Amino acid sequence: MNPSEIVIWFIGAGLGTLLLGLLLKWVDRKVTARVQWRVGPPWYQPMVDIIKLMGKETLMPVTARGTGFLLAPVIALATMAVAATILWRSLWDPSSPFLGDLIVVIYLLAIPALMTMLGASASGSPHASVGASREMKLLLSYELPMFLAILVAVARSGWTFQLGGLVTAQAQTGPVVFSISGALAMLIAIICMQAKLGLVPFDVAEAECEIMSGVYVEYSGPALANWLMTRAMMLAVMPLLLVEVFWGGLYRQAWWGFLSFLGRYVLLVVLVVLIRNTNPRLRIDQTMKVFWFGLTPVAIVALVLA
Template sequence: MTTLFYYLIFPGLLFVLLVGMLASWIERKVTARVQWRVGPPLLQPLYDIMKLFTKENVVPQHAHLLAFTAAPLIAFVSAGLAATIVGMSIFFPEASFQGDLIVVAYLLVIPPLALILGGAASANPLASLGASREMKMVLSYELIFWTAILVAWIKTGGTVNLTAMAGKGAVAGSVSGAIAFILMLITIQAKLGRVPFDVAEAETEISGGPYIEYSGPLLGFFRMSQYILLVTVPVLVSIVFLGGAGIGRYVILLVIIILAENTNPRLKITQCLRLFWFILFPVGLIAIILAILGY
């Protein structure tokens, strides 16, 4: 019963979902102000989800029913589980376990893979194109994500426990840690599907890509997983690189994400691949070498 409470209520799904909705509102409000608009009311993210869950699920005639239906649920459950593990390391550090960093990192790969599955199962050319783009993005930014994690692992003495890593202090205070932190900031922008790396959705080009055929509760589950990731990913970065989680650290990271989204144009998929594979990855290798040398 206690485990179920942790996962469903606090620090799991309900808590992180509410915080994610608040973060999404801040993101939309700041974006509106940048564009000289008023922006949505505070409860707009909640209204959006409630509206979606009152709509009908429409499944395309030629879609693969099981894969199309399961994809949003897989994304939601995996994001919620990752959020629970991260939250446990913050609020109940005695419940954290060795290797929870690795588990969370793997869980965070599942939502984009679920999006690829849903897009491919939609039987829509634009959805398939978006799924193809998302697959290429995952193969590119995950390389940089693990490179940055490796630097943090070296700097913290080889620990893969989130509570222990937070106790080691701010990895970003070293030369190699600062480089890895900057790489991670770029990576989380792609991991969250934000501009300039939102090539899989690209509303003006492919009308939302993998999401194009989704509606009703299924789209609602995808949206809720995005809310959860908007909290979980920055908090994870804060723990690993900034010496722990905190409201101030999270707000700073959220502001960076929002500003980057509002001040950059969308890149082409080829530009994204070149950036991650041929520019950021060599920089990451340099950071690893510096970390091994103690810098």
């Protein structure tokens, strides 16, 4: 791609993913409301929340380190835009991505958690410090089983670390999820996705009723809006990654391919919302045990079977 195409894809994929993520946040809130026998917000409510925060003032805590506190949400949002661009481009044209783009996406998806820890630590708040500590432990817990699960798909696709190569291989041999090892890896990836999104039962870094939103407690105005947009884009990007890696991506050869992709994508989003609404929050020690002593051994078994 030439530089102009890169800019167009970056802006288009970034804005499109943001709008999609805000729409999915509404789906999350609407389904949650219906589960709790409430009406729920209108479809445009997440967008209104962002616009409202953009018009507010960002209040800096007296104890905060300004540079890290303000840069963290900006960097997190930018990395999500880059990750979204790579994923949508590889989905639309599997032959276009660069070598090792899967590894790049994995690293990019870890940066928002690192920026969350940086921003929380820079705020100087004791509640945010507790949240940052929990976020670090959570990151160290789920990254290994998540990587092993993705490695299962890589192994079954001829050890290619190209997203386009994964999609092409599955178009020829069938989706990875339709094998025993692939099904185990997909299950592990879904649970890890729940933790990466910071949703119940793994929302220990926020835990509103314990540490008052934890890592985000001192944020307000546009800075808080950046975090909300980052979280919304993450909600849009993570199911997309799982569909590409484990479930065959987009079948462009026939009209039903788009409907099939949309159905698989929506199914994962709804599954995330249902898990969030049907489970209690785990303690951080319980969360670490789930990933280290529960999911990691299963992921190793799945990799051996692959």
